[in-house]
Amino acid sequence: MSSYVITVSIFIVIQAIVAYGLNIIVGYAGQISLGHAAFFGIGAYSAAILSTRAGLSFWLAIPLVIVITGGIGLILGLPSLRVKADFLAITTIGINFIVEAVFLYVPFFGGALGIGGIPRVTFMGTRLFGMNYLLLCLLCLGGVIVISWWFTKCWAGLACMALGEDETAASSMGISPVRFKLLAFVIGTSMAGLGGALYAHQMRFIAPSDFGFPVSVMILSLIVLGGMGTLWGPLLGAVILGALPELFRPFTEYRMLLYGVILLAMIRFQPSGLLGEDSFIRKIIRGRKDGIS
Amino acid sequence: MNLFIEQSLNGLAVGSIYALITLGLALVYGILGVLHVAHAGIYTVGAYIGYWVYVSTGSLMIAIVVSMIICAVLGVLIERFIYFPLLKFPPYVPLIGSIALFMGIEEFCRLVAGPSVQTFSLELPFPELEFLGIMVSPTLTGIFLISAMIFGILWFITTRTELGLAMRATSQDMDIASSVGINSHRVIDIIFILGSAIAAVAGILVGIYYNEVYPAMGTVPAYKALALIVVGGLGSVQGAVIAALLLGVAETLLIGYANIPLPRDALAFIAMIAVLLWRPQGLFSKGS
Numbered sequence: 001m002s003s004y005v006i007t008v009s010i011f012i013v014i015q016a017i018v019a020y021g022l023n024i025i026v027g028y029a030g031q032i033s034l035g036h037a038a039f040f041g042i043g044a045y046s047a048a049i050l051s052t053r054a055g056l057s058f059w060l061a062i063p064l065v066i067v068i069t070g071g072i073g074l075i076l077g078l079p080s081l082r083v084k085a086d087f088l089a090i091t092t093i094g095i096n097f098i099v100e101a102v103f104l105y106v107p108f109f110g111g112a113l114g115i116g117g118i119p120r121v122t123f124m125g126t127r128l129f130g131m132n133y134l135l136l137c138l139l140c141l142g143g144v145i146v147i148s149w150w151f152t153k154c155w156a157g158l159a160c161m162a163l164g165e166d167e168t169a170a171s172s173m174g175i176s177p178v179r180f181k182l183l184a185f186v187i188g189t190s191m192a193g194l195g196g197a198l199y200a201h202q203m204r205f206i207a208p209s210d211f212g213f214p215v216s217v218m219i220l221s222l223i224v225l226g227g228m229g230t231l232w233g234p235l236l237g238a239v240i241l242g243a244l245p246e247l248f249r250p251f252t253e254y255r256m257l258l259y260g261v262i263l264l265a266m267i268r269f270q271p272s273g274l275l276g277e278d279s280f281i282r283k284i285i286r287g288r289k290d291g292i293s
Numbered sequence: 294m295n296l297f298i299e300q301s302l303n304g305l306a307v308g309s310i311y312a313l314i315t316l317g318l319a320l321v322y323g324i325l326g327v328l329h330v331a332h333a334g335i336y337t338v339g340a341y342i343g344y345w346v347y348v349s350t351g352s353l354m355i356a357i358v359v360s361m362i363i364c365a366v367l368g369v370l371i372e373r374f375i376y377f378p379l380l381k382f383p384p385y386v387p388l389i390g391s392i393a394l395f396m397g398i399e400e401f402c403r404l405v406a407g408p409s410v411q412t413f414s415l416e417l418p419f420p421e422l423e424f425l426g427i428m429v430s431p432t433l434t435g436i437f438l439i440s441a442m443i444f445g446i447l448w449f450i451t452t453r454t455e456l457g458l459a460m461r462a463t464s465q466d467m468d469i470a471s472s473v474g475i476n477s478h479r480v481i482d483i484i485f486i487l488g489s490a491i492a493a494v495a496g497i498l499v500g501i502y503y504n505e506v507y508p509a510m511g512t513v514p515a516y517k518a519l520a521l522i523v524v525g526g527l528g529s530v531q532g533a534v535i536a537a538l539l540l541g542v543a544e545t546l547l548i549g550y551a552n553i554p555l556p557r558d559a560l561a562f563i564a565m566i567a568v569l570l571w572r573p574q575g576l577f578s579k580g581s
Contacts, residue, residue, distance in 0.1 A: 034392075082569065086326075089388055090565065257396075260400060271386050
């Protein structure tokens with residue numbers, strides 16, 4: 001593989017990791033969040049600060065990054081207990097703008113210049129980049145997918161999904177909305193934090209605008225395209241939306257227009273996504289199965 | 294003291310423009326329950342059309358009228374083809390659709406008009422006022438008069454006419470309104486026409502006030518207006534207008550006097566989150 005393909009793949013994998021986090025919050029727990037890039041950014045900034053200022057190695061920093069992002073996710077998930085649906089969407093947009101503003105205006109975070117000089121990840125004395133770094137990212141993605149799969153099977157995950165379906169009914173069955181909504185937020189934002197750390201060490205330079213609201217919309221469009229609340233939807237969405245602009249290099253100008261049009265067309269004609277319930281792909285697969293049996 | 298008053302007047306002008314943008318959003322939310330983010334896209338389109346028509350004809354009046362008509366048509370198209378079919382889904386579905394549409398409109402403007410800033414230099418044809426040594430520039434006077442006129446007309450329509458009654462009935466319960474003979478679909482159309490036409494005026498006024506028109510001019514107002522309708526109480530038009538005026542003044546004064554390490558654009562969201570946690574039904578609604 002050429003280094004170009006590897007770099008593009010690394011970004012696709014990182015986006016998929018972040019999208020899996022959002023899928024837990026939006027897809028499984030049904031809490032609409034339009035501020036996921038804030039947590040992606042918190043992960044990236046904490047990884048950058050821990051490695052450049054505190055001099056921690058990636059392996060020591062990564063558990064800390066996940067704890068920090070998950071902790072902040074817990075705090076910023078608190079509004080979800082009070083506000084629902086539309087209000088929650090606007091609140092999370094607000095959180096994204098505020099977090100970006102903090103990165104931009106608090107000198108500790110480097111201001112508009114961002115943070116540079118982030119070292120590469122080293123493993124057993126060798127520096128990981130290119131193919132090796134892609135493998136590391138894939139490993140993390142694998143972990144994230146396994147956790148997502150386990151989440152759909154375990155009791156806590158089922159409780160979250162019940163809350164997402166019908167909060168009143170679920171809480172009357174003894175499922176605490178407080179505990180499980182926050183659980184979904186913590187898991188989802190931790191995954192975003194992991195993605196952020198991988199992003200920081202790949203880019204080696206980060207700035208506030210990398211984590212603005214448009215990035216949140218992009219992540220959301222990945223899971224809307226792939227299929228919200230499905231196990232493979234985020235990965236499919238990340239691959240399609242990540243690879244399309246690269247395949248159509250001459251149309252780089254139209255990249256954002258393409259995102260907008262794809263998202264709009266999906267929402268308008270197939271709100272459940274490519275792999276969601278009664279999507280045309282599901283229908284084809286089901287049709288074949290019916291034909292065989 | 295004079296400086297303070299002048300700053301406040303500037304803030305009030307910014308607030309009036311916010312209010313004009315937020316009006317359409319509050320009207321649409323009131324009737325459809327859709328967070329109409331793409332409203333700011335209409336506002337950008339309105340500013341561009343106003344600018345082009347003004348440059349080619351030289352008449353501000355024609356520019357405003359043409360821009361209002363095109364934006365009204367655009368608004369109705371968006372309602373017919375995007376929001377109405379999505380109403381049966383959970384509320385985040387139309388919201389995501391609206392954000393996607395907004396991105397699309399913004400990119401379309403960037404591709405058609407180019408990414409650079411167009412200078413919209415023009416004095417509004419209003420007299421310069423002066424009282425007690427405070428100068429009010431023609432542009433400010435124009436913004437105040439035009440917005441006051443629009444608020445007045447809208448207030449008259451919603452409270453004193455049969456159309457307003459139909460609008461309020463439809464926003465309370467669309468099915469029951471239809472059953473007593475209100476053509477609720479036409480009411481929705483009229484709301485989109487009104488809101489979008491006002492957004493066009495807001496776009497042109499912003500272009501004149503800051504002397505510039507550019508593709509991303511809608512981004513910040515798009516989300517700030519969302520915050521404003523929450524602060525004002527979702528669906529409450531008066532609340533949204535008051536919140537918008539307050540925000541305009543607060544932002545301008547904070548930039549002028551306080552040294553806060555947060556940008557003015559985050560203020561609306563901080564206020565919004567505080568309001569949501571403390572009084573989720575909005576500052577100015579009568580409680581639920």
